[in-house]
Amino acid sequence: MMQAETLNRFNRIVSIFIHLQAGRIVRAQELAQRFQVSLRTIYRDIKSLEAAGVPISGEAGIGYYLMEGYRVPPTMFTPEEVNSFVASEKLMQKFSDKNLSAHYESAMFKLKSVLRGQTKDRVTTLENQVWINTGHDVFNDQVPDALNILLDSMAEKKQVTIRYQNLHAEEIVERIIEPIGVFNENNFWYMMAFCLLRQDYRQFRTDRIFYIAKTEHRFSKKHSPELLDEYRKAIEGQKEKTKVVIKIDKDIARYLSTGRKYYGFVSEKVIRNSIEMTFMTNDTHESFARWFMMFADKAEIIEPDSLKERIAEIIAAINIKLR
Numbered sequence: 403m404m405q406a407e408t409l410n411r412f413n414r415i416v417s418i419f420i421h422l423q424a425g426r427i428v429r430a431q432e433l434a435q436r437f438q439v440s441l442r443t444i445y446r447d448i449k450s451l452e453a454a455g456v457p458i459s460g461e462a463g464i465g466y467y468l469m470e471g472y473r474v475p476p477t478m479f480t481p482e483e484v485n486s487f488v489a490s491e492k493l494m495q496k497f498s499d500k501n502l503s504a505h506y507e508s509a510m511f512k513l514k515s516v517l518r519g520q521t522k523d524r525v526t527t528l529e530n531q532v533w534i535n536t537g538h539d540v541f542n543d544q545v546p547d548a549l550n551i552l553l554d555s556m557a558e559k560k561q562v563t564i565r566y567q568n569l570h571a572e573e574i575v576e577r578i579i580e581p582i583g584v585f586n587e588n589n590f591w592y593m594m595a596f597c598l599l600r601q602d603y604r605q606f607r608t609d610r611i612f613y614i615a616k617t618e619h620r621f622s623k624k625h626s627p628e629l630l631d632e633y634r635k636a637i638e639g640q641k642e643k644t645k646v647v648i649k650i651d652k653d654i655a656r657y658l659s660t661g662r663k664y665y666g667f668v669s670e671k672v673i674r675n676s677i678e679m680t681f682m683t684n685d686t687h688e689s690f691a692r693w694f695m696m697f698a699d700k701a702e703i704i705e706p707d708s709l710k711e712r713i714a715e716i717i718a719a720i721n722i723k724l725r
Contacts, residue, residue: 414439415447419456427465484521487513488528496534497586499608501547540591545614552593552614555581559621561598565613566606574612579604580621583630588664594630598622603633646681646690647704649673654700665690678704687712 414437421428421436430444437444448466452458460466479487487510494506514525541548555562562581567574579595582603586592591608626632643666650658655670655677666683683690691712694701703710 411447415450418444418447419451422458422466422468427460427467429465479517479521481524484517484524485528488525488532491529492532492534497540497589497591499541499546499549502550502553505550540589540609542609542611545611548608548611548614549584549591551616552581552584552608555616556583558616561617561619561621562595563613563615563617564606564611567610567612569607569610578617579606580623580625582625582633584608585630585634594633596621596623596625603629605633643682643684644686644706644708646683646686646706646709647678648681648694649676649678649702649704650697651675651700652677654697655679658697661693665693691716 417437418433421433430441430448433444434441448458457469458466459469491506491510494503498506514522517525551562554560562579563576564579565574565576578598579593580598581593581595583594584591585594593606593608595604595606596602597604646666652672652675658679662679662681666681668680668682670677670679672678681690686706686709691709694703694709694713695716698713703713
């Protein structure tokens with residue numbers, strides 16, 4: 403029993419040490435919650451690391467961090483951690499711009515150089531057995547370093563110049579922006595930024611950026627780190643949503659599981675040989691209606707009547723063109 407407790411404490415202290423190497427201030431409360439132990443236990447573990455010669459700065463109630471320049475690279479990885487490396491590399495190749503992907507590949511080469519034996523063999527085996535396809539370009543080929551520039555801009559608080567084409571406009575407009583955050587939604591990268599032209603916060607889709615360059619001008623104002631989350635919640639709250647209920651044949655419903663979330667899927671229930679699905683969508687007239695047309699012959703609209711009328715309009719237009 404005592405040996406198991408000693409081993410658990412050793413593993414926890416090593417984990418705390420690795421956590422501190424992340425290079426940020428870590429509060430004792432955060433460590434206590436992560437390892438499910440008391441604050442007193444964390445304080446004792448910190449003292450053990452200090453006694454072992456690890457230069458820890460900070461104090462109880464504020465947080466702890468390693469002194470600048472002190473780093474010991476971890477070279478022992480679990481099989482699950484190795485799996486995450488391979489999966490992350492494949493995702494970076496498909497879901498980031500070319501330059502950032504190249505930098506990540508370089509970082510992976512350095513990481514692989516410290517792997518040994520079975521761990522290195524595991525990476526080599528898995529690399530050729532994981533394949534990811536996005537189905538569309540998430541960045542414009544004309545701006546291979548867009549995501550990298552945006553990340554630099556946010557870290558350095560420097561303004562960015564972009565040339566951007568709105569979804570509903572033909573002309574490309576130049577904007578000076580202050581990037582606040584980036585997020586991936588429905589397999590596209592979006593940027594939230596303060597637009598100096600509009601003097602307001604806007605979101606931009608990265609594949610519609612045709613030119614991007616970081617300037618030497620500092621941000622014109624201070625932007626809260628919580629703005630991205632607040633902005634996303636506000637945007638969702640402003641959208642007027644309509645309840646849609648449709649009934650679909652079981653043999654077709656299973657093919658919709660990957661895309662239905664994009665259209666506001668809420669719930670489903672089985673009714674004999676059909677699946678009744680409920681959605682809360684903000685665009686029944688165009689996007690939802692045209693998506694429904696893909697499987698309309700195997701489905702029925704329960705509500706609203708406005709969606710039924712829109713589908714009838716689309717069908718009528720198709721019939722006219724087929725005559």
